[in-house]
Amino acid sequence: MTQAAFFILTALIDEPRHGYGIVREVEELSDGEVQLRVGTLYGVLDRLAADGLIELDREEAQQGRLRRYYALTDDGASALSAEAERMAAGARTATRRMAAHRPADARAQPTTRPGRPGLAGGGA
Amino acid sequence: MTTLLEQRYRTVLRMLPAYYRAEREEEMVETYLDDMDEADQDLARPAWGEVASIVALSVRTRLGSAGAPPRYAAIGSAVRLFALLSVALLAADALTQRALPAAWLTGAAPKDRADFMRTFTGNGVLMGVAQTLLWVLPLAWPVAYAALLRDRRRAAFTLALLGAAPSLSYLVGRPMGQGLGVAPSALTVVTAATAWLTVAAVGCGYHSDAPPARLPFAPAGPALLGTCVLMGGSMVVWPQGADSVWGSGTVVVAAGCAWWVARIRASRRGAGTPEPALPLALAVLGTVVLAQRCALMGLLTSAQAPYSTIVGGEIQAAALAALVATLTVSGTRGLLARTKATAAGAAPHA
Numbered sequence: 001m002t003q004a005a006f007f008i009l010t011a012l013i014d015e016p017r018h019g020y021g022i023v024r025e026v027e028e029l030s031d032g033e034v035q036l037r038v039g040t041l042y043g044v045l046d047r048l049a050a051d052g053l054i055e056l057d058r059e060e061a062q063q064g065r066l067r068r069y070y071a072l073t074d075d076g077a078s079a080l081s082a083e084a085e086r087m088a089a090g091a092r093t094a095t096r097r098m099a100a101h102r103p104a105d106a107r108a109q110p111t112t113r114p115g116r117p118g119l120a121g122g123g124a
Numbered sequence: 125m126t127t128l129l130e131q132r133y134r135t136v137l138r139m140l141p142a143y144y145r146a147e148r149e150e151e152m153v154e155t156y157l158d159d160m161d162e163a164d165q166d167l168a169r170p171a172w173g174e175v176a177s178i179v180a181l182s183v184r185t186r187l188g189s190a191g192a193p194p195r196y197a198a199i200g201s202a203v204r205l206f207a208l209l210s211v212a213l214l215a216a217d218a219l220t221q222r223a224l225p226a227a228w229l230t231g232a233a234p235k236d237r238a239d240f241m242r243t244f245t246g247n248g249v250l251m252g253v254a255q256t257l258l259w260v261l262p263l264a265w266p267v268a269y270a271a272l273l274r275d276r277r278r279a280a281f282t283l284a285l286l287g288a289a290p291s292l293s294y295l296v297g298r299p300m301g302q303g304l305g306v307a308p309s310a311l312t313v314v315t316a317a318t319a320w321l322t323v324a325a326v327g328c329g330y331h332s333d334a335p336p337a338r339l340p341f342a343p344a345g346p347a348l349l350g351t352c353v354l355m356g357g358s359m360v361v362w363p364q365g366a367d368s369v370w371g372s373g374t375v376v377v378a379a380g381c382a383w384w385v386a387r388i389r390a391s392r393r394g395a396g397t398p399e400p401a402l403p404l405a406l407a408v409l410g411t412v413v414l415a416q417r418c419a420l421m422g423l424l425t426s427a428q429a430p431y432s433t434i435v436g437g438e439i440q441a442a443a444l445a446a447l448v449a450t451l452t453v454s455g456t457r458g459l460l461a462r463t464k465a466t467a468a469g470a471a472p473h474a
Contacts, residue, residue: 020155024159037174037176039177039180066151067151
């Protein structure tokens with residue numbers, strides 16, 4: 001699942017949203033890191049709809065123009081949940097390894113002489 | 125009231141196919157203009173990033189896959205098949221063009237071996253590195269072929285870029301020891317165009333919605349091996365007539381003939397209009413090889429090449445032209461049938 005698809009599905013968890021509503025919500029959710037262009041948004045929406053992960057909720061006219069609201073389907077919620085779990089598992093693994101690695105560094109530092117890192121811990 | 129920005133954005137959206145605009149244009153305009161101050165809209169223009177996203181969407185919708193209208197699904201299939209077949213042909217060419225000299229070198233006289241090695245070592249370190257890269261980089265094509273069939277699309281695209289890179293160097297002329305001002309030959313231009321057309325087809329055709337690459341009729345490994353054997357065999361069997369396009373031309377003629385035999389058998393069994401993707405892909409592949417063949421014929425004629433080489437090249441050019449014409453007619457008929465189905469609002473292509 002791409003980053004854009006992940007954030008779009010996340011944006012639809014609480015309520016159905018129209019195109020601009022999704023763009024704004026994704027920007028907020030990602031702290032401004034993901035800014036969807038309209039072409040990108042509709043490319044991803046087409047794909048998610050074709051895969052049955054989202055569906056059309058309703059249509060409204062706004063100042064003479066069309067607004068379509070999209071909603072998360074049950075399959076979409078399952079796919080998002082699985083992806084979130086996969087990402088969380090990856091994050092847990094990374095955090096665990098970082099935690100295991102840091103004390104070793106911390107212990108090694110006092111005995112390491114500057115410029116000779118290869119001899120760290122060597123007592124000869 | 126329509127603002128200038130809206131007009132400009134609608135102009136950008138005209139890049140999208142009509143069926144897609146009919147479905148999405150109003151919604152996209154609403155999404156784009158929402159929250160924009162109307163007073164500023166006459167001064168603004170769509171951002172380049174926004175235009176780029178529409179270009180990408182335009183390519184994706186025009187090279188459709190399952191679910192797209194029949195015409196766009198057929199065009200998408202044809203582009204993807206061309207990309208795959210062209211990568212396979214370039215891969216086989218890279219392997220064959222290196223295997224045959226290697227086989228020759230093992231039995232060559234020491235003086236001939238030294239002459240061959242001087243290509244890499246005789247013009248200084250920089251030229252040696254450049255010549256080595258030119259020799260090695262085309263081997264990215266076989267790896268790109270494997271990556272494409274394993275559905276590693278980004279890797280396949282990157283490898284195709286690497287495989288095509290030497291064609292730019294030949295175009296500039298430096299690695300051949302020529303100055304920058306020397307005009308490239310027609311063959312060099314056509315060869316480079318073929319490589320980059322293939323890169324573009326891989327990049328555009330295998331977008332994230334496209335189905336995985338599959339060769340028609342044959343498993344991937346034996347198909348590449350068979351292409352190498354046919355290509356190398358045609359050069360070994362008739363060395364006095366073979367030139368740098370001969371092997372590729374032989375393979376395309378054989379593939380076109382095989383398609384026609386299969387088509388005749390299918391029509392005897394009462395099959396209807398053939399799928400247009402394969403004949404169209406073979407027709408485009410045949411056209412680029414025919415263009416290379418014609419460019420090389422010009423060089424051979426001006427260099428007063430042996431009569432057998434000229435005649436062999438002309439016969440191959442005629443066979444390629446005939447195949448391209450018949451494949452184009454067959455493919456276009458199939459595409460027109462799907463265009464009518466699209467216009468009539470037929471069910472999406474499954």
